[in-house]
Amino acid sequence: MSTDAVATVILAAGKGTRMKSALPKVMHAIGGRPMVQHVLATAAALDAEKQVVVVGPDMADVAGAVAPWDTAVQENQLGTGDAVLAARSLLAGFTGTVLVLYGDTPLIRTETLRAMIAKRAETGAAVVVLGFRPDEPGGYGRLVTAPDGSLDAIVEAKEATPEQLEIDLCNSGVMAIDGAAMFDLLDAVGNDNAKGEYYLTDIVEIARSRQMRGAYIEAEEAELLGVNSRADLAVAESVLQGWLREAAMAGGATLTAPETVFFSWDTRLGQDVIVGPHVFFGPGVTVDDTAEIRAYSHLEGAHVKSSAQVGPYARLRPGAVLEAGSRVGNFVEIKNAVLGEGAKANHLSYIGDADVGAGANIGAGTITCNYDGYLKWRTKIGAGAFIGSNSALVAPITVGDGAIVGAGSTITRDVEPDALGVTRADQEEIPGAAKRFREHRAAMKKNQSK
Ligand code: UD1
Ligand code: CA
Numbered sequence: 001m002s003t004d005a006v007a008t009v010i011l012a013a014g015k016g017t018r019m020k021s022a023l024p025k026v027m028h029a030i031g032g033r034p035m036v037q038h039v040l041a042t043a044a045a046l047d048a049e050k051q052v053v054v055v056g057p058d059m060a061d062v063a064g065a066v067a068p069w070d071t072a073v074q075e076n077q078l079g080t081g082d083a084v085l086a087a088r089s090l091l092a093g094f095t096g097t098v099l100v101l102y103g104d105t106p107l108i109r110t111e112t113l114r115a116m117i118a119k120r121a122e123t124g125a126a127v128v129v130l131g132f133r134p135d136e137p138g139g140y141g142r143l144v145t146a147p148d149g150s151l152d153a154i155v156e157a158k159e160a161t162p163e164q165l166e167i168d169l170c171n172s173g174v175m176a177i178d179g180a181a182m183f184d185l186l187d188a189v190g191n192d193n194a195k196g197e198y199y200l201t202d203i204v205e206i207a208r209s210r211q212m213r214g215a216y217i218e219a220e221e222a223e224l225l226g227v228n229s230r231a232d233l234a235v236a237e238s239v240l241q242g243w244l245r246e247a248a249m250a251g252g253a254t255l256t257a258p259e260t261v262f263f264s265w266d267t268r269l270g271q272d273v274i275v276g277p278h279v280f281f282g283p284g285v286t287v288d289d290t291a292e293i294r295a296y297s298h299l300e301g302a303h304v305k306s307s308a309q310v311g312p313y314a315r316l317r318p319g320a321v322l323e324a325g326s327r328v329g330n331f332v333e334i335k336n337a338v339l340g341e342g343a344k345a346n347h348l349s350y351i352g353d354a355d356v357g358a359g360a361n362i363g364a365g366t367i368t369c370n371y372d373g374y375l376k377w378r379t380k381i382g383a384g385a386f387i388g389s390n391s392a393l394v395a396p397i398t399v400g401d402g403a404i405v406g407a408g409s410t411i412t413r414d415v416e417p418d419a420l421g422v423t424r425a426d427q428e429e430i431p432g433a434a435k436r437f438r439e440h441r442a443a444m445k446k447n448q449s450k
Contacts, residue, residue, distance in 0.1 A: 005096030006117065007050040007179060008043045009087045012036055012062065012103030013074040018229045024059045025227065026103030030237045031244065032264030032283040034065050035106035035227060041265075043099060045110040046117070050094060052087040053103065079197030080173070081189040088183055095180040100200065102173055104227045107239055112219050116176040119217050126181050126212035127204050129154065130174035132221050141171035141201050143216055151214035154201035158194035169216075171201060172224040181212065240265075248275075253287075264300075276312065284318065291322075302334075323358070337368075340383065352376075357383030357401060365390040382417060 016025025026036035040051055051069040055062045056077065063071045074086040084100055091098065097117050101108065112130065120128045129151055131143045137157075142164050144153040154171045155164050177185075185203040193199060204214040227233050244263035245255060252271035255261050260278045267281040270289035279293050282300025287293060291304045294311035301318025304310055308322040312330055319336030322328060326339040329346035337351045340358035345351055347364035353376050354368050366387050368379040377395035381387065385399050388407030399405060403415045406422030415421035 004117075004121070005094070005179075006043070006046050006048045006099060007091055007094050007096060008040075008048050008052065008099045008101055009084050009091070010036065010039050010043075010051065010053045010101045010103050011080060011083045011173075012059075013054050013056040013077055013083055013086075014104065015056065015077075016104070016228070019233075020230075024055070024062050026053075027062060027065060028227070028233055030106055030233065031240045032266075035236075036062065036066060036103040038106040038265065039101050039103055039108065040066065040069055042108055042110050043101065043113065046113055048099075049096075050091060052090045054083045054086045079191065079195070080200035081186055081198035081202065084200055085183070085186050085198075091179065091183075095178075098177045098179045098182050100173070100175045100177065102226065105173070105224060106227070107223050107225055107236060108174065108219075109223055112217075112223060113174075113176070115217055116174070119215050120176050120178070123150070123213060123215045125150070125215035126178040126185070126207040127151070127214050128176040129204065129214065129216045130172045130224070131169045131216045131218045132172050132224050133168050133218070134170055134221050137165075137168055137170050141173075142167040143169045143171055145169065145216065149215075151204055151216045152208060153205045153214075156194065156199060156201060169218070172219065173200075174224070175200070177203070178212075181207070185210075270306070279311075285316075288324075351379075353395065354379040354381065356381045357385060359383055360385045360387070362387050363389035363391065363407065367392050369394045 012026040014025060019025050027034045036053060043051060053062060053066045053071045054074050055071050057073055057075060070090050072086040072090055074083050097120055099113055116128045116130060129143060139157045141154045141156045142160055143151060144155060146152050185206050188206045189198050189202045191198050207214055222239050225236050225239060227236050241262060245258040245261060248269050249255055251269060253269040253273040253275060255275050257277035261275055262280045264281050264283040266283060268286045270287060272290045273287050274292045276295035278296045280298045284301040285299045287304045288306040290307045292309045297311035297314045299316040302316035302320040304322045305324045307325050309327045314328045315333040317335035320334040321338040323339060323341040325342045327344045327346060328334060332345050332349045335352040337354040339356045340360060342358055343356045343360045345362035349362055349366045350368060352368050353370040360381050369392050370376050379393050379395045380398040382399060382401030382403060384402045386404045388405050390408045391405050392410045394412045397411060397414060399415045400417030402418040404420045405411055405415060406420060406424060409421060409423040411421055
């Protein structure tokens with residue numbers, strides 16, 4: 001193993017009582033994915049070779065969300081030092097840099113972790129701590145630094161002297177530690193302190209007493225936001241949304257009203273994409289170059305290809321694929337369906353489990369009846385077909401290339417290419433009947449009001 005290898009220990013054993021939730025705290029999502037997965041992805045971007053998430057007992061569902069990375073169980077919450085020790089067997093023999101991270105601090109950036117690793121390489125420090133200067137240092141641990149810029153100790157607020165409490169440089173908790181020394185240092189940590197806990201922070205002084213060095217770097221407070229409550233979760237979401245909006249615009253998309261557009265962590269927008277006001281992107285959406293998403297549209301699991309147009313007020317659900325130049329208009333829902341090149345579904349339709357050919361026109365109010373109460377069935381609409389307004393296509397069904405379905409039809413049998421399929425009661429006409437009806441009713445009303 002090279003000495004520049006990276007592993008992480010992500011602490012997540014806290015119960016998160018203040019979330020008032022049946023879900024472990026780190027499973028709560030921002031930007032459409034659980035907080036713990038944000039942290040794992042941030043470290044994975046550094047090519048971390050091992051990642052261990054430390055969970056409490058009864059947090060089996062976290063293991064599933066974390067896979068293929070590992071979880072280790074901390075049986076009793078005896079403090080942050082004890083929590084890192086839970087990863088011991090999984091990190092046996094690891095001599096690179098161990099990053100200690102937190103599952104409830106999801107906004108930490110890869111560049112910051114990279115800077116910590118660089119600081120360790122540059123100073124030879126056994127422990128590099130990430131510091132920050134919060135508006136209210138309050139209960140945070142304080143970084144006690146030396147004139148040469150190294151780190152002497154971290155004192156917890158509860159153990160700090162009044163002078164130490166004046167220090168505004170605080171411990172975020174995030175550390176980069178020499179993997180070859182880490183478990184020896186942790187073994188020396190005791191719990192003779194105000195909280196009776198094993199403090200991870202004690203390893204800084206222990207390292208110094210063994211002629212090793214401590215160092216620190218600083219980061220912005222926003223990145224170190226810890227989530228303890230639903231209100232904190234909403235703040236983290238809004239910080240993340242701000243970053244995602246900036247990234248979308250930096251990548252060449254126009255957002256008419258960026259503060260009203262919501263992204264998921266994996267939303268991909270191409271160049272010259274235009275996104276109108278109040279658009280929501282759930283997970284798994286890709287929008288290719290020059291496509292336009294108009295106001296009040298809701299998309300998830302969809303691929304909108306180049307120069308296609310969506311909305312206003314459209315809903316694209318998982319499996320929706322809009323081929324180049326196709327259009328989906330207001331109050332149209334598309335699910336698990338491909339809309340071919342240049343095809344249009346402009347008004348009031350449900351297109352589910354369908355393949356719509358290139359250039360087809362889906363009239364207003366068309367419904368693919370894809371579900372019989374037990375199973376889902378597919379509808380195939382050929383290239384250049386024309387589906388008249390207010391038609392019901394009862395799947396499984398195929399409407400051939402170039403076929404026409406007459407408006408108001410309920411189609412239950414396949415329509416051959418270039419044929420006209422129509423199901424409609426014959427129209428009758430009774431001359432003068434409307435006029436006679438009006439006269440009759442007007443007379444009735446007059447008698448009643450007497
Ligand atoms: C810790 C730091 C403090 C720092 C602060 C930043 C220590 C001793 N103190 O304090 O210097 O300013 O974080 O937020 O490290 N956890 C476990 N198992 C445990 C204990 C904690 O997994 O046994 C996890 C918790 O889920 C939590 C994190 O570690 O996410 C921090 O623990 P917490 O008890 O909140 O530490 P603080 O007292 O806030
Ligand atoms: Ca805390």
